[in-house]
Amino acid sequence: MTGNKKFFLTLLICCTTVSLSVFAQHKKFEMRGVWIATVANIDFPSRQDLTSDEQQQEIVDMLDKLAENNINCIILQVRPTADAFYPSPLEPWSHWLTGQQGKSPMPFYDPLDFFISQAHKRCMEVHLWLNPYRVTMNENINSLSKDHLFFKNKNIFVKYGTKYYFDPGLDRTREFLNAVVKDLVERYDIDAIHFDDYFYPYPEGKAEFPDEETFRKFPRGFKNKSDWRRNNVDLIISELQNTIKTTKPWVEFGISPFGVWRNKSKDPLGSDTQAGISNYDDLYADILKWLREGTIDYVAPQLYWEIGKKTADYRILLKWWAENSYGKNLYIGLFASGLKVNTATAWKRPNEIARQMALNQQVEQVDGAMFFSAKPFISNPQGLNDTLRTNYYKYPALNPINRNIEGKTSAQVQNLALVKDGKSQILIWDKSTATDGTQAAYYVVYAFKGKKIGDMNAPENIIAKTQDNMLNLNDLKNNLRGKFTFVITSVNRFRIESQASKPLKNIEIKYK
Numbered sequence: 001m002t003g004n005k006k007f008f009l010t011l012l013i014c015c016t017t018v019s020l021s022v023f024a025q026h027k028k029f030e031m032r033g034v035w036i037a038t039v040a041n042i043d044f045p046s047r048q049d050l051t052s053d054e055q056q057q058e059i060v061d062m063l064d065k066l067a068e069n070n071i072n073c074i075i076l077q078v079r080p081t082a083d084a085f086y087p088s089p090l091e092p093w094s095h096w097l098t099g100q101q102g103k104s105p106m107p108f109y110d111p112l113d114f115f116i117s118q119a120h121k122r123c124m125e126v127h128l129w130l131n132p133y134r135v136t137m138n139e140n141i142n143s144l145s146k147d148h149l150f151f152k153n154k155n156i157f158v159k160y161g162t163k164y165y166f167d168p169g170l171d172r173t174r175e176f177l178n179a180v181v182k183d184l185v186e187r188y189d190i191d192a193i194h195f196d197d198y199f200y201p202y203p204e205g206k207a208e209f210p211d212e213e214t215f216r217k218f219p220r221g222f223k224n225k226s227d228w229r230r231n232n233v234d235l236i237i238s239e240l241q242n243t244i245k246t247t248k249p250w251v252e253f254g255i256s257p258f259g260v261w262r263n264k265s266k267d268p269l270g271s272d273t274q275a276g277i278s279n280y281d282d283l284y285a286d287i288l289k290w291l292r293e294g295t296i297d298y299v300a301p302q303l304y305w306e307i308g309k310k311t312a313d314y315r316i317l318l319k320w321w322a323e324n325s326y327g328k329n330l331y332i333g334l335f336a337s338g339l340k341v342n343t344a345t346a347w348k349r350p351n352e353i354a355r356q357m358a359l360n361q362q363v364e365q366v367d368g369a370m371f372f373s374a375k376p377f378i379s380n381p382q383g384l385n386d387t388l389r390t391n392y393y394k395y396p397a398l399n400p401i402n403r404n405i406e407g408k409t410s411a412q413v414q415n416l417a418l419v420k421d422g423k424s425q426i427l428i429w430d431k432s433t434a435t436d437g438t439q440a441a442y443y444v445v446y447a448f449k450g451k452k453i454g455d456m457n458a459p460e461n462i463i464a465k466t467q468d469n470m471l472n473l474n475d476l477k478n479n480l481r482g483k484f485t486f487v488i489t490s491v492n493r494f495r496i497e498s499q500a501s502k503p504l505k506n507i508e509i510k511y512k
Contacts, residue, residue, distance in 0.1 A: 024357075024358070024361065024391040024392045024394075025361050026394060026395050026458075026459050026460065027397060027459065028398060028457050028458070028459045028462075029367075029397065029398050029399070029400040029401070030072075030367065030368040030397040030398075030399075030400065031072070031073060031329070031331045031367055031368025031369065031370065031399055031400060032069075032070065032071045032072045032073060032369065032397060033071070033072075033073035033074065033125075033127070033331065033368070033370035033371065034066055034071050034073070034074055034075065034370065034371050034373070034374050034377060035074075035075045035077070035129065035370060035371065035372045035373045035374065036062070036074055036075065036076045036077060036373065036374045037077050037080075037372070037373045037374070038076075038077040038078070038080055038085055038094065038096050038097070039077060039080035039096060039131075039137070040137070041096055042373055042375070043062070043373050043374040043375055044058060044059065044062065044374070045058055045096075045097065046058060048095070048096065048097070048098060048099035049099060052105045052106065052107050052108070052109050055097075055105065055111065056109065056114055059111075059114060059115055059118055060118060062374055062377075062378070063118050063119055063122055063124070064122075065377050065378055065385075066122075066124070066374070066377055067122045067124070068385070068389065069377060069385055069388045069389055069393055070388070070389075070393040070394075070395065070396050070397065071124065071377075072123065072124055072125065072396075072397055072398070072399055073125040073126075073127060073370075073399060074115070074119055074124055074125070074126055074127070074374075075127040075129050075256075075370060076112070076115055076126060076127070076128060076129060077129040077131075078112055078128050078129065078130065078184070079091070079128075079129075079130040079131060079180065080096060080131055080134070081094070081096075081131065081134050081136055081137060082131075082134065082135040082148070082149070082150075082166070083095065083096075083101055085097055085111050085112055086110055086111065086112035086113070086184075086188075087104070087110055088180070088183065089183065090149075090176070090179060090180055090183060091148070091149070091180065092144075092145035092147055092148055093105075093145075095143065097111065101143060101144055101145040101148070102145030102146070102147055102148075112128075112188060113188070116188060116189055116190065120189070120441070120442075120467060121467060123441075123442040123465040123466065123467065125191035125192065125399055126190050126191055126192075127190070127191055127192035127193070127194040127252070128184055128188075128190050128192070128193055129194045129195070129196065130180070130181070130193065130194070130195060131195070131196070131198050132166070132168075132177055132195060132198070132199065132236065133168055133173070133198070133199065133200070133201070134163065134165055134198060134201070135150060135157060135163070135164040135165055135166065136163050136164045138162055138163065139159065139162045139163070139164070141164065149176070150164070153172070156170050156173055156176075158209075158210045158211065159210070160204060160207070160209050160210060161201070161204035161207065163201065165201060167211060167214055168199070168200060168211070168229065168232040168233065168236070169211050169214035169215060169218060169228070169232050170214060171218075173236075174235060174236045174239055177236060177240070178236075178239055178240060178243050181193055181240055181243055181244065182247060185243070185244055185247045185248055185251055186247055186248075190251060191250075191251065191252065192251060192252035192253065192254055192297075192298075193240065193244055193251065193252070193253050193254070194253075194254045194255070194256065195254075195255050195256070196255075196257075196302075197256065197257050197258040197279070197283065197285075197302060198283075199283045199284060199285045200229060200233070200282075200283050200284045200285075201283075202277065202282065202283070203277070203282055209229075211225075211229070212225075215228055226281075226284065229284040230280070230284045230285075230286050232284070233284050233285055233286070234286065234289065234295075237253075237255075237290050237295050237296065238293075238295045240253060241253050241295045241296065241297075248437070249405070249407075249437065250405065250407060250437040250492075250493040250494045252297040252298060252402055252405065253295075253296050253297050254296060254297055254298040254299065254300060254329075254331075255285075255287060255290065255296050255298075255299055255300070256299075256300040256301070256302055256333050256370065257279050257285060257287045257299065257301055257302065258277065258278070258279050258283060258285075258301075258302060259301050259302045259303045259304060259305065259312065259317055259333070260273050260275040260277070260278045260279065260312060260317070261278060261279050261280055261287055261288055261320075261324070262278045262279070262280045262281060263275055263278060266278070266281065267280075269288070269324075271316060271317055271320040272313075272316050273311060273312045273313070273316065273317065274310070274311040274312070275311060275312050276311075287299060287301075288324060288326070291325060291326040291328050292326050294328070294404050296328065296404075297328065297402050297404040297405060298328055298329035298330070298331060298367075298402065298404075299321070299325060299328060299329075299330055299331070300330075300331040300332065300333045301317070301321050301332065301333055302335075302372070303317050303318060303321075303332055303333055303334070303335075303356070304334075304335035304338060304372070305317070306338075306342075306344055306346035306347060306352055307346065307352070307355055307356065307359070308346065309344070309346075314356055314359070315359060318332065318356075318359055318360065318363060318366075319363070322363045322364075322365040322366060323365075325365055327403055328403065328404055329367045329400060329402050329403060329404070330365050330366055330367055331366075331367055331368045331369055331370050332356075332360055332366055332368075332369050332370070333370050333371075333372060334353055334356060334357070334369050334370070334371050334372070335353075335372055336353060336371040336372060336373065336376040336377070336381075336384060337372060337373055337375065337376055338352065338353075339351065339352065339353060339376060339381040339382045339384060340376065340379070340381040350382040350383065351382045351383065351384065351387055353371075353384060353387070354387045354391075354392075357369065357392050367400045368397075368400065394460075395460050395462060396459060396462045396464075396465055397459055398444065398491060398495070399495050400495065401494070401495045402494075402495065405494060407437065407492070407493075407494025407495070407496050408437065408438045408492070408494060408496070409438070409492075409496055409498065410432075410438055410440065410489075410490045410491060410492035410494075410496050410497060410498035411432055411434060411438060411440075411490060411492075411498055412490075412498045412499045412500075412501060413429050413430065413432075413443065413488040413489060413490050413498060413500075413501040414429065414430045414501065414502075415429055415430045416428075416429045416486065416487070416488050416501045416502060416503075416504055417429070417504070418486075418504060418507055423474065423511070423512050424472050424473075424474050425472070425473045425474060425509060426470055426471065426472050426473070427445065427470060427471045427473065427486060427488070427504075428469065428470045429443070429469050429470070429488050429501065430469065431469040432469075432490055432492075434492075437492060437493040437494055438492045438493070438494070439492060439493065440467075440490035440491065440492060441467075441491055441492060441495075442465050442466060442467050442490075442491055443465070443466055443467070443468075443469065443488055443489065443490050443491070444462055444464075444465055444489045444490075444491060444497065445462070445463050445465070445466065445471050445486065445488055446462055446463065446486065446487050446489070446500070447461065447463045447480055447484045447485070447486055448461055448485045448486075448487075449482065449483070449484060450483060450484070450485065451485060451505055451506040452505075453485055453487055453500065453503055454485075456487075456500065463480070464476065473509060474511065479509075479511060480509045481509060481510065481511070482508070483506050483507065483508050483509070484506075484507055484509055485503050485504065485505045485506060485507070486503065486504040486507060487500040487501050487502075487503045487504075488500070488501045489501070
């Protein structure tokens with residue numbers, strides 16, 4: 001290749017890469033979630049010997065960093081191995097939190113409650129991430145608390161490989177998991193319950209999952225064990241949806257499955273991939289059935305492969321999930337950690353995540369993204385934060401309404417006014433007082449230059465989101481100067497935005 005050709009090829013690549021970010025579409029309604037993994041201390045806490053104060057400081061610092069990137073949702077792992085990151089009447093404290101299962105933080109505090117209050121303060125949703133069947137990460141049962149259910153009812157657990165699991169084929173397993181979820185939804189002000197890809201465990205070589213005895217005792221009319229296993233998972237999914245919605249109808253139920261449902265070689269409906277594992281055949285999770293029947297409210301497939309990967313091309317899978325989401329909210333799981341740990345060439349050529357986000361924006365059915373995991377937002381590999389702050393997430397976004405949930409309209413904000421207190425210029429309004437899910441989760445403040453209300457769908461006109469019924473304009477990072485028209489909306493627990501308040505027109509803002 002000649003020098004000129006090399007130059008123009010390099011220029012073309014650079015221009016293409018730049019175009020992925022410079023021309024980013026800015027959406028007002030978009031899921032921007034980040035998984036916070038607690039298993040093996042991936043994201044939180046950084047160590048098991050931290051004091052309660054140190055843990056709380058890590059939470060604050062992490063959420064501040066996410067807020068800087070206009071993230072509007074965290075997916076917090078609160079039950080990694082049949083344990084708890086909160087005071088549970090059913091399961092022991094997680095050893096990932098304190099170094100010993102069953103040991104509470106000292107001095108005592110509730111990490112989940114703290115996460116929720118701090119996240120909601122920043123107008124971020126909190127989705128609680130649970131692993132349904134996993135009990136241990138190794139075969140050392142002596143690490144379990146003496147109060148663990150394992151020692152009270154051993155016959156509902158099985159060992160597979162080097163780990164222990166609840167037996168998915170037992171009614172007792174489903175009853176217990178429903179009790180765990182009901183307790184969480186009742187006691188905590190959360191926005192969703194969330195499962196990832198771990199249903200039946202990933203295969204351990206050719207070893208068979210040890211459920212033959214359960215299958216013989218409780219076949220429920222099934223002759224084929226694979227169909228029976230899928231039905232075991234179907235049952236817990238539908239039961240949990242009912243448990244959640246009869247407790248708090250606005251709380252969502254979402255699944256983040258492995259990125260391949262089935263390969264086309266096994267099913268004409270499958271994706272044009274050659275994945276060695278699939279949800280349907282190996283994890284016994286029939287995601288499409290749940291989407292079709294509405295037993296889950298959103299899906300966030302983990303598309304952790306690069307664009308152009310031979311066996312699982314990101315582009316192909318993105319299109320496949322868009323065509324098979326059955327009208328449910330679709331959030332794409334992006335492997336932010338891959339910018340640091342992935343060795344494939346595409347991940348070393350900045351920035352694969354930006355290229356994937358550019359593709360996402362071309363697909364109408366995509367309602368946003370969820371990133372694994374929180375750590376990259378601290379270390380900023382390949383300028384991830386810069387990509388988001390200056391391009392894709394330059395402006396705030398509201399979480400999209402869930403199309404699988406019928407919700408009531410949020411009440412219109414009343415009595416918007418501007419008061420001056422010394423040098424401060426403060427917008428105030430009446431606080432929402434409803435209690436049936438229509439109460440304000442937060443308020444959205446819009447400012448339009450001049451005398452008229454401008455485009456309410458343009459996120460650049462949003463100057464703040466807040467839980468308070470007031471906003472000190474002097475606290476804004478980029479102070480407003482000149483004459484503006486202000487309106488406020490409320491967004492309720494169903495994510496439905498109210499009509500705009502009566503405007504404050506042509507208000508002059510100046511600073512002394």
